[in-house]
Amino acid sequence: MRSIKLLNRCIFYFLVVLLPVFTVSVTMTSCDKLIDLIEGGEEDEDDLGDTSDEGYEDGFHTSDGKEPYFKFGAENIVVPACGYVDETYGNNTFALRYETNIVDELHFCLESFNKFNENGGQIESADDIPFFIFREPDFYVSSPTETIVYFNTNAKTETITDKLLVYGYNNPDSIIASIQIMQEAGKSVRVVDYEKSINSVVMNLEASEGVYAYGIYSTEDSIPLSEIQREAVNDNNYDRFMNIRLLEEGNTYELEGLDEGKKYFVYIAAKDKFDNFSGITQTSVTTDVRGEEHELRMKFALTSLNENTVYLPFWGNVRGYITWGDGSEEYIDKYVYPGDIRHSYKISSQEVVVxxxxxxxxxxxxxxxxxxxxxxxxxxxxxxxDTDLLELDLEDVVTLESIPDDLCGAFSDIKSFENSFKGCTSITSIPSGLFSYAISATDFESTFEDCTGLTEIPENLFANCTSTRSFDQVFYGCSNLEMIPEKLFYNNSNVVSMQYAFSGCSKLVSIPAGLFKNNTYLNDIKCMFYRCSSLKTIPEGLFSSCHISYITDIQHYQYGNLYGLFTDCTSLESIPSDLFSNMGNVDNMGALFRGCSSLKALPEGLFDNNKNVTFFEDAFNGCTSLTTIPVTLFDNQRKIVKVKNLFNGCSSLTGESPYTMIDGKKVHLYERNNPEYNTQFIEIIESVGAFRGCNKLDDYDNIPNESGNYWK
Structure with a gap:
């Protein structure tokens, strides 16, 4: 009785606890063959399986009163890996047929389960748990001709063999009959080889016959293949393999987004055309590690100021190896702030490469x-x-003397280079390939601002930066820059803003005519050449390709997108007449040429196409050398409302101030507010200082300067 209880306890343990870990899937094959073997066809009795009555004892009840017998319907049983044997009975089932005259309940048991049970279920590892072909490896039957048997999917890629034993109900220790069972191997997809990179692996796959699709599961954890297979067999549970791909899509598969130098375990479950999962295979792959060409190398000075200590300017998640240049190396894998990673030196060298x-x-x-x-x-x-860098900010590193080309795509993920080298006063040149891989960059605001040692710019510097939208202040304050290459922005067709781009480039003598040839979306050029004190001329057609219009952004409306364009260009002597010809919608021209003390004359038709301008504040303020201006200068500007300090300080100005002919009469700017011209002009509301100091003008004495109407 005690042994029966122990047996029942073991059976309960394996059926309820372990069996959910047993099940795995494989594709059905050889269905017809199985039906023939199991049903037995019309074989002679001599062809039937084991009919041994060995172990027979009195106590069997027979239907005919004769000596008990038992005959299987085939010499052996072949079960497919999974699928239908006979659609009458459903998936993963078949009819086990036999012939017997025993009317007592018979006990069927897989030999592997019997041995496992006899051992008390003792195992050393999960691999010791056998894969049972039948879902119920131990069952009782009363039928004299057949019983329906459910078989597990074979998630292994090799065949499983076993023996089915038959016992009498009243003779549990005597075998009445037995038959060999073989379950076909599951279909499989295997990794033949793979190609590795730092963050991905491309696997070349080989599939067995009949595979239609497959699912892949990858993990950093090493899970025994048998555990994965048993989990899959349990209730046909293949939840890990939801990433399904058809075999016809190719025999390669890429795992992406992996970590560098790490081992991954890959499990692949094959599927047949009936959507049945089958065999599961396992392999391991390892991503590549960066070589010396992928290293970031920085040279540091060891001084009394830093106490012979190097502080690394790393911020964010850092993972990798640091070679300190004194024979020591360390591995870092953590979130850090600039200066957190440091190393002190005892060597006498004054410089070190990290x-x-x-x-x-x-x-x-x-x-x-x-x-x-x-x-x-x-x-x-x-x-x-190549360090997967997302941001670069070396602002005010005054000791930085040189920077190299980007040869390995270090900048390929950086979207903004704002302030990247701002204030690096020791940099004298920029390598042409610095931004060769900066294809994602949209912003170069202040990138080289105040690089006062910079003397030249390579022509192809931004050639690959086709997504860039802003070059605001990119070379602001580069006081030693003498020239701009004509094709500097040739490939930057998406740029919209260049505010202060070359402001403060005090040694810049000229501007190439085709500098903005391909920048058709360029719209904001406020103070672009502000304080370019050596600039003498402006080429014709400079902005002819740029459809510069008004700005709707309320934050920029006060000054507009042309404000201060050439302010304080103290060496500028002349202006081309077509400079603003393609800017018909511009509404603000404040401080355009303020402080251009060498400017002597304004060309005819300078503002002919700018009918929407309302603001001319400070436009020519401080142009002390300006002697003549066309009287028709503002003929087409009927909407002007602000001319504050328009010609303030233009002490050399002679002739008559600008006027517009209305019905044969001269109407000067200061006369536009007369009621009789209400239908001709918008009222000018700010005019203080418009002609202050222009006492050489022929009509200077006629210019009003009284309360509510100040013009001087």
């Missing part, structure tokens, strides 16, 4: 405590490498 191989998010000197020290320690970038 290499980093791995991934980091941002380079920055932003540290309140040691930031100023860091900005006076970095001497050069020897190699950018």
């Amino acid at each position: 290499a980093f191989r791995g991934s980091l998010e941002k380079i920055s000197m932003e540290n309140q405590r040691v930031g100023s020290v860091m900005c006076k320690s970095l001497l050069s970038i020897e190699q950018w490498g």
